[in-house]
Amino acid sequence: MTTSPFVYACITPHGGEIIPELSGSQPERMEKTRKSMSLLGEEMKAANPDTIIVLTPHGVRVDGQFSITNCERMVGSVEENGAEFGLERHVDRELATALSSAAKENHIPVASINYGTSAGPISCLPMDWGVIVPLRFMPDVPIVVITPTRELSFEVHYQFGEMLRGVVEASIKRIALIASCDWAHAHDAEGPYGFDPAAKELDDLVVELTKNNELEKMADFNPDFIEAAKPDGIWQTMILAGAIPKDKRQIEFLSYEAPTYFGLMCASIK
Numbered sequence: 001m002t003t004s005p006f007v008y009a010c011i012t013p014h015g016g017e018i019i020p021e022l023s024g025s026q027p028e029r030m031e032k033t034r035k036s037m038s039l040l041g042e043e044m045k046a047a048n049p050d051t052i053i054v055l056t057p058h059g060v061r062v063d064g065q066f067s068i069t070n071c072e073r074m075v076g077s078v079e080e081n082g083a084e085f086g087l088e089r090h091v092d093r094e095l096a097t098a099l100s101s102a103a104k105e106n107h108i109p110v111a112s113i114n115y116g117t118s119a120g121p122i123s124c125l126p127m128d129w130g131v132i133v134p135l136r137f138m139p140d141v142p143i144v145v146i147t148p149t150r151e152l153s154f155e156v157h158y159q160f161g162e163m164l165r166g167v168v169e170a171s172i173k174r175i176a177l178i179a180s181c182d183w184a185h186a187h188d189a190e191g192p193y194g195f196d197p198a199a200k201e202l203d204d205l206v207v208e209l210t211k212n213n214e215l216e217k218m219a220d221f222n223p224d225f226i227e228a229a230k231p232d233g234i235w236q237t238m239i240l241a242g243a244i245p246k247d248k249r250q251i252e253f254l255s256y257e258a259p260t261y262f263g264l265m266c267a268s269i270k
Contacts, residue, residue: 004269006177006244007048008176008177009249010179010269011240011267012133013033014056014058014131014133015182016078016079018030019078019080019136020034022078022084022085024080029260030259035255036255037137039266040137050142050175052138052177053178055146055179056130056146057181057235058128058130058232059128059146060113060125061147061149064152065111067146070096072091074143075124087136088127089127092173095175096112097112098167099164102167149235157242158216158239161242164239165243179236179239180236182264183263184199184231199228199230199258206233215241216246249270
């Protein structure tokens with residue numbers, strides 16, 4: 001097996017209650033996932049990254065384009081069970097600029113996003129829960145946040161991942177990658193998306209494909225099946241698959257559970 005240019009990578013969920021400070025009166029509800037996230041955090045710390053790239057479905061969405069944060073810093077908070085957890089991180093603008101340039105050179109639609117001012121302390125974008133939850137367990141290093149677009153095919157997401165790999169290979173920095181993914185959102189009739197049997201079916205397949213290092217096969221899911229189950233993780237997973245192809249990755253599956261209406265999975269890529 002050839003090596004990956006990333007010092008570490010993982011697939012994480014982003015349910016707010018995973019954060020210990022937001023677990024409320026039922027800390028056991030996501031305890032399995034919380035323990036796995038703590039382990040992922042320890043492994044990330046041991047990998048000693050200079051920068052962490054986070055792929056999130058809940059950041060600034062730009063129709064038909066991948067969005068890449070290119071601001072000075074990001075700030076955000078998550079509220080659950082009457083409590084609030086906030087986080088702030090600096091952005092690795094050098095890496096963000098390199099990624100945007102490489103995407104354009106490869107004819108991949110991309111938006112480099114900022115807010116407030118071009119530089120300085122007012123140059124700040126909101127940090128979404130898809131970023132905050134995994135970073136709660138990770139070392140405090142600069143980040144680059146990327147949000148995919150569902151207007152483009154899974155094939156283009158894979159190509160974006162290949163571009164990502166090329167930029168990381170050319171960098172002297174130690175770069176890590178997080179694919180922040182929740183899975184089917186239709187596990188519970190009382191949940192906001194109702195119940196659909198496709199939810200369990202899709203999540204069972206996702207776990208199997210992850211354990212077998214066959215992430216690319218998620219792109220073959222029927223669109224109607226995806227719509228029925230309502231996952232938000234396939235797009236980020238396709239980017240990760242392109243960034244760390246099968247012959248360069250060894251997946252360690254840690255856990256899966258669906259204690260509420262959506263599925264939570266943790267896996268490390270070494």
